[in-house]
Amino acid sequence: MKKFFFLISVALVFSCTTKEEVDLIVYNANIYTVDDAFSKASSIAIKDGKFVAVGDTEEISKKYKAQKQLDAEGKTIVPGLIDAHCHFYGLGQNQQVVDLVGTQSFDEVVDRVVAFQEERPSSFILGRGWDQNDWEVKKFPTKDKLDEIFPDTPVALERIDGHAYLVNQKALDMAGITADTETEGGEIVKEDGELTGVLVDNPMGSINKVIPPASLEQKIQALKDAEQISLDYGLTTVNDAGLSRDIIELIDSLQQAGELSIRVYAMVSNYPENLDYFLDKGIIKTEGLNVRSVKVYGDGALGSRGAALRAPYSDKPGHFGAMVTPVDQIEALAQRIAATDYQMNTHAIGDSANIVVLRAYEKALDGKTDRRWKVEHAQVISQSDFDYFENGIIPSVQPTHATSDMYWAEDRLGEERVKGAYAYKDLLDKAGLVALGTDFPVEQVSPFLTFYAAVARQDVEQYPEGGFQMENALSREETLKGMTIWAAYSNFEEDEKGSIEPGKFADFVIFSDDIMTIPAEEIPNVTAERVFLGGVRKK
Known part of the structure; x- marks a missing residue:
């Protein structure tokens, strides 16, 4: 009997001493792993920034030990959230300009501009976030008040979707824009032959050329501001839909210096100098940065009537919107990018733009496999065109666009055409997955609003009753996958993130x-109470 108890004691001592030391154990949790089986767990062990074990609390406690342990108190844990389409750097830039989001009238826009200029005087006033669809008078504003208040200071106020400016006469003069200026791929809006100050899509580039460039310090601050906001919402990876070489290199340098930790999937903006550099250089991949895609603009936005439609806008006879990038250029770009390892991600809102992009993809990818090219937004699709997504094309969509646009979308598109708009379930059924994002700062950063819009198809006041086109709502499981593992897959990163599994980033x-x-x-109303990136708490 003494020998028996001795052997038991030795076994217990041996089992205790053979526990593997890890950096952190989280236990007593309600974990949705989002693995292939969508299994659940209650505990995770983390070492060197990665998950080493996932299981129940008793199982993990028997095999692992750690000086740092966290009792989750039954709270829900999910993989780090991925925003599959946003403007991360743009969000940071917005923190430095007049915030016009949520304005209920043009008078309120003017009031905010005046107040901002009094508090933070600038030689070139910039703002972003107005949306005339939220105003009682749902017409584009004009520059008259801005001319009166700021006759000698240029003003450029960007619409919430980033596809229109309202500028004053001073800015027009600096850019050399007159009533006789011709344009393609957009519109210089006029009334009775006179400039209103509204520029849609391509003409905005003339204003951009005269806006003073941001300093290095301002760029760094913008990136850090955007990171803090994103992490606060539980975002650990952001797909920035269009960055220049200098910002991509700045992100890399800040990450390498330990001054920026959020992971960034960077889409290279479609400018010749960017493509010439990155396509020749090839894929750039670190643990924090992935550069392997090109962002192309097909058309404009539906809210500013810049989206390219096959038939005229229902609320503006004779107006079709416009392609920002001509059809022949999209086709040539597709061929050029297909010859490299890069992914092509193209903004397409209107049904005309979508079919142009889908046909270009089909032709360029003939005979090629696993390229994972994306259609960003895929917002209005003709019923006959959904089948294109069966061929490995990924729809990258933003559910809050549906709940932001639902008040006026049918006015723009008509009763029949709107049925193919914001059709996330139809796209999922064809493609097998959808990558979900917000398009912030066009929409709010909150992934919880993304989740809600996807499953409930309502605004926060529960309008409309029963939901907007509920046949295209997603299930909660589909939505969480779209914000984690499917988004990671769309980035070629499913082996390192997107689910809580051993070997992946913690x-x-x-x-x-x-x-x-x-x-x-x-x-x-859900919040991200704690956020961990590589096993390190960031919130």
């Missing part, structure tokens, strides 16, 4: 509530 979020089970109307 990026995860602890939610205030169980987003998978609470009533739908409570989803917008």
Whole structure:
């Protein structure tokens, strides 16, 4: 008997001493792993920035030990959230300009501009976020008040979708834009032959050329501001839909110096100098940065009537919108990019733009496999064109666009055409996955609003009753996948992130509530209580 107890004691001592030392153990959690089986767990072990084990609390405690342990107190944990389409640097830039989001009238826009200029005087006033569709008078504004208040100071106010400017006469003069200026791929809006100050899509480039460039310090601050906002919402990877070489290199240098930690999937802006550099250089990949795609603009936005439609706008006879990038250029770009390892990600809103992009993809990718090219937004699709997504093309969509646009989308598109708009379930059924994002700062940063819009198809006031075109709502499981593993797959990163599995980066979020089970109307109120990136707490 003494020998028996001796052997048991030795076995216990041996089992304790053979526990593997890890950096962090999280236990007593409600974990949605988002693995292939969409399995659940209650504990995770983390070492060297990666998950080493996932299982139940008793199992993990028997095999691992750590000086740092976290009792999750039953809270819900999901993989680090990925925003599959946003403007990360643009969000940071917005923190330095007049915030016009949520303005209810043009008078309020003017008031905010005046107040901002009094507080932070600038030689060139910039603002972003106005949306005439939110105003009682749903017409484009004009520059008259800006001319009166700021006759000698240029002003450029960007529409919320980034596809239109309202500028004053001073800015027009600096850019050399007159009533006789001709344009392609957009519109210089006039009334009775006179400039209104509204520029849609390509003409905005003339204004951009006269806006003073940001200093290095301002660029760094913008990136850090955007990171803090993103991490606060549980985003651990952001797909920035269009960056220049200098900002990509700045992100890399800040990450290498430990001054920026959020992971960035950088889409290279479609400018000759960017393509000449990156396509020749090839894929750039670190743990924090992935550069392997090109962002192309097909057309404009529906809200500013710049989206390219096959038939005229229902609320503007004779107006079709416009292609920002001509059809022949999209086709040539597709051929050029297909000859490299880069991915092509093209903004396409209108049904005309979407079919142009889909046909160009089909032709360029003939005989090629696993290229994962994306259609960014895929917003209005003709019923006959959904089948293109069966061929490995990934729809990258933003659910809050549906709930932002639903008040006027049918006015723009008509009763029949709107049925093919914001059709996320139809796209999922054809493509097998959807990558979900926000398009922030066009929409709010909150991924919880993304989740809510995808499953409930309502605004936060629960309008409309029963949801907007609910046949295209996503399930909660599909939505979480779209914000994690499917987004990671669309980035060629499914082996390193997107689910809580051994060997992947220990990026995860602890939610205030169980987003998978609470009533739908409570989803917008969920918060990211704690955020971990590479096993290190960032919030």
